[in-house]
Amino acid sequence: MKGRPEYDAVVVGGGPAGSTAACLLGESGHSVALLERRAYPRNKVCGGCLSQKTVRFLDRAFSLPVAALRREGLLDFAGTGYALYIGSRRILAEDLDEPVYFTGRERYDAFLAKMAARAGAEVHTGAEAAEIDHARRTVTTSDGDRYSARVIIGADGVHSRVRRTLPQSVVDRKRWHNNLGWTLELVIPRREAEALVNQDGPIRLDNGLATPHLALGACRWGYGWVFPNREAIIVGIGGLLSVNRNGLRRELEAFLKSVGLSAFADRKPAGYLLPLGNCIPSPAHGETVLVGDAGGFTGPLLGEGIFYAHRTAELAAHAADRHLTAGAPLAATYTALLRRRLIPELRAETALRNFVYRCLDARMHAPLAAFMRATNTLVIDAVQGTRSFRGFFRDDDLHSGVW
Ligand SMILES: Cc1cc2nc3c(=O)[nH]c(=O)nc-3n(C[C@H](O)[C@H](O)[C@H](O)COP(=O)(O)OP(=O)(O)OC[C@H]3O[C@@H](n4cnc5c(N)ncnc54)[C@H](O)[C@@H]3O)c2cc1C
Structure with missing residues (x-):
């Protein structure tokens, strides 16, 4: 078994979550290995919709405003309106104040991985994490390469091997499967x-x-x-x-x-x-943390996950930086950041999701349609990230920088 030198962080999975974490840690001067089992460009089954909250994140965290995203060929299409149906009955059809964009994941993800490499992360493609030893903080690939690190970040998507090797006490498997x-x-x-x-x-x-x-x-x-x-x-x-x-x-x-x-x-x-609402509230164990789909972080109403992949990775990278530079406890720091900045939002979105689908189960289509029309701009603002799902107030917890 070939041993690799100790890194500050090994990030498993090179989607939006993994590349974001690797990029931010690399920018902070940490040594990072990003392990991606496939080769770029690679596809991911996805609608490719980037809401304004994602666009805003890319601008704030990576200095990539819309003009730069266009220049890089990452915005293929802008949706300037939308139509909403309940079943086959049209409820709303309106213009959007700000567009939603559509990207192609082959290019989007390859670009982010390149950004991580530019920030100093070693990007290893064709490197599939096969065994994770959380106590020793090592990741061994299916080719037998062993990476050791002070921190492991599991960004390996919904089927996450990192998650599956964590103890039962971290992941409530029943809740995970139910949602x-x-x-x-x-x-x-x-x-x-x-x-x-x-x-x-x-x-x-x-x-x-x-x-x-x-x-x-x-x-x-x-x-x-x-x-x-x-x-x-x-x-x-x-x-x-x-x-x-x-x-x-x-x-x-x-x-x-x-x-x-x-x-x-x-x-x-x-x-x-x-x-779809199964985020793990404390997705951390010792020096291992989960980000993005690996930790169940998507919007429970629509399953929008790209923003949450970026945002959880940013919070985890910050917690890892505090751990690596000042000895702050990784799991507690990351969990506290999630509890303050993300989980209340996801809970409020889950409550809305439950309301909507319970109405549909009860065939209360007309009252639901009336509710959707009455709250429409508020819900759109919450999806776009200019309001919170919590009471539809303006709220910056979702967006503010942590570094
Ligand atoms: C049908 C569908 C439509 C969607 N549409 C949208 C949408 O329009 N907008 C939106 O915001 N979200 C959408 N989502 C959700 C979005 O695709 C995910 O939330 C997002 O990709 C999560 O990013 P991630 O980096 O956490 O995981 P992923 O993008 O899944 O990346 C995980 C990476 O880890 C790698 N990997 C896995 N296992 C290993 C291993 N053992 N070792 C090394 N590497 C490994 C994978 O190859 C992959 O590159 C959609 C999802 C689906 C299924």
Whole structure:
């Protein structure tokens, strides 16, 4: 077994969470190894939607304003409006004050990993973490390379091996499974979608296929989406796995039909798990912490995860820096930051999610529609990050810097 020199931090997984943590720790002068099992560019099943809170994060944390993101080719498409349905009934169709953007994860993730390398992190691709010894703080890859570090950051996504090797006391496995989501997604080349879209279903897509569409209740405790991108139209459906074990494929076919894309119903979708409200409140053990999907951090209403991957990685990197430079206890520092800056927000979003889907279960469509219309701008502001889900007040806990 080949031993690697001791690093300050080993980050397992090179998605948005891992690259953010590696980049911020590298910028602070720490020695970092980022282990990614695949090679860039690599895809990740994702709608690629970047809300304003993500865009704001990239500007604040990496000095990448929208103009720079465009220059780097990371913003493929801007959605300037949206349409919201309950089932197949249109509830809202409005312009957005600020757009949501759509990216391609191949380029987005490769760019972030390059940024981490520029900040001094060693990026090792083709390096799959196979064994993690939390007590000795070592990570051994499937090729037998052993990395030792003072800190381990688990950023290895929803199937996280780092998480699965933590003790039962850290991860409440029942709660994890109860709030795990299951998704199916189809990427349809734009030209084909434009040629074959029809107006036969109850949901009429706009002419230019430029408007993001969301349909709550397209499956149980979940929704369907049509996201426009430059070269493709991304159609997906996702909801809690516990109530959608069977039949999601049929529901995707029905959704494709309802949005006029039945021509693509026989294409094979990609399936992927998604945390949907199962964040681990104290995702830390000794000198190991979990960030992003590995710790269950996505917005429970819509499953938006890119922002939470960045933000949890920022909080974890800060806690790791305090630990490495001043001896602050890693687990306690990270957990305190999450409790102050993120978890209350996710709890409030979970309460809204529960309200919405309980109304749908009870077939209270009309009162739910009235509620959605009444609170619409507030919810949009919360998704975009200009308000908090907690009482819809303006609140900066989600955004303020910690360094
Ligand atoms: C269908 C679908 C649609 C979505 N749409 C959106 C959206 O529009 N907007 C949004 O914000 N979020 C969306 N999400 C959520 C978003 O994709 C995730 O929350 C986000 O990718 C989490 O980032 P991450 O870095 O934590 O994990 P990931 O992006 O999953 O990255 C984990 C990385 O770890 C690597 N890895 C895994 N295991 C190992 C190992 N053992 N050793 C080394 N490397 C390893 C993987 O190869 C991967 O590169 C969607 C998710 C799904 C499933």
